[in-house]
Amino acid sequence: MTYQYHDESIVKTLPEDTVFVFGSNLAGKHHGGAAATALAHFGALLGVGRGWSGQSFAIPTMNEHLQQMPLSQIQHYVDDFKIYTKNHPKNKYFLTAVGCGIAGYTVEEIAPMFKGISRNVIFPASFRPFVEKALPKLSQHFLQIMFRDEIIFSDNSDALIDVLALSENEKSLARIILHTQIYPTDSNGRDRVFEIADILHNLNGKVFDFDRKTEAPMLFGGVILALLELYGINEQDFADVWHGKREIAPPKAAHKAKRG
Structure with a gap:
């Protein structure tokens, strides 16, 4: 499956039909990274650490104590997001590198969770080799x-x-x-x-x-x-x-x- 990709530059505006997707904590304290951008520019709400608000969508990668979540728990929230994108096909979703900043996970650990998601998701470029074509052996x-x-x-x-x-x-x-x-x-x-x-x-x-x-x-x-x-x-x-x-x-x- 072929997706769209963005270059991971910081954005402050997106088209009205495009939702800003960021990594969050369950306490809804959006004080750093993409979460701070979501709070300042895309309608994220303090205290809301999961799901849709304004022009944003939060995927929790840290718990209410601001501690890193297990990958299995993050996968649960990613699966919820997959269902949301499928049920709201008229929107596009500008996905940031959730979990790869303050939460401390690598792209290799997070990106494969999104494989098979709807085509209306715009991925960060660093996720590309893990959600699209398989990489070859290095020869x-x-x-x-x-x-x-x-x-x-x-x-x-x-x-x-x-x-x-x-x-x-x-x-x-x-x-x-x-x-x-x-x-x-x-x-x-x-x-x-x-x-x-x-x-x-x-x-x-x-x-x-x-x-x-x-x-x-x-x-x-x-x-x-x-x-x-x-x-x-x-x-x-x-x-x-x-x-x-x-x-x-x-x-x-x-x-x-x-x-x-």
């Missing part, structure tokens, strides 16, 4: 086609990807990592420069020879960081695949990143 063939200057620095990467000797799932993976905002900050505004510099240091001479005098290696490293985080792997894993020592299976819902 030497993919890396050595993908990580070329003409692809990494292309102004029209989508058109270029279309003609690459890759499977459809590999092309989907290529688009995901090229369109993931990482350098110099990610979609949450976090500075990633030092992490990227660390990746370049760890891979320099082992996989690539980087010229540190230009900005180009940092852009290149940003794409590598996006791939490492998507698959939950580290630089040594990347190097092993690059040299054909092994392939790496796609991430699963409970898989967590192990960079370092």
Whole structure:
């Protein structure tokens, strides 16, 4: 199933038929992250930590004591949301990365809960590999086609990807990592420069020879960081695949990143 996606920028307005969906706590204290945006701009009500209010919909990920809920309980509230979207098909639903901020869960843990939901949901881009097409195994063939200057620095990467000797799932993976905002900050505004510099240091001479005098290696490293985080792997894993020592299976819902 193909969904719509948004780039996870902060929004303050949406069309009248589009509901802002955010992660909440059962106490209805909307003081941070997307919940604060919902309170300020989309009609969320203090004290209402579950369901519809104004132009917003709350999915609890923390309890009334502001403690992280078990994933099984969050799934219950996500299932309620699935039913709501099905019963209100004239609306669209702008889903934020619920549970992936203050609640402390990863995208890999939360996103698969939404698989099979109605097509009127607009997902955060980071959820895409977990609700749509299955990711492929990470192979030497993919890396050595993908990580070329003409692809990494292309102004029209989508058109270029279309003609690459890759499977459809590999092309989907290529688009995901090229369109993931990482350098110099990610979609949450976090500075990633030092992490990227660390990746370049760890891979320099082992996989690539980087010229540190230009900005180009940092852009290149940003794409590598996006791939490492998507698959939950580290630089040594990347190097092993690059040299054909092994392939790496796609991430699963409970898989967590192990960079370092």
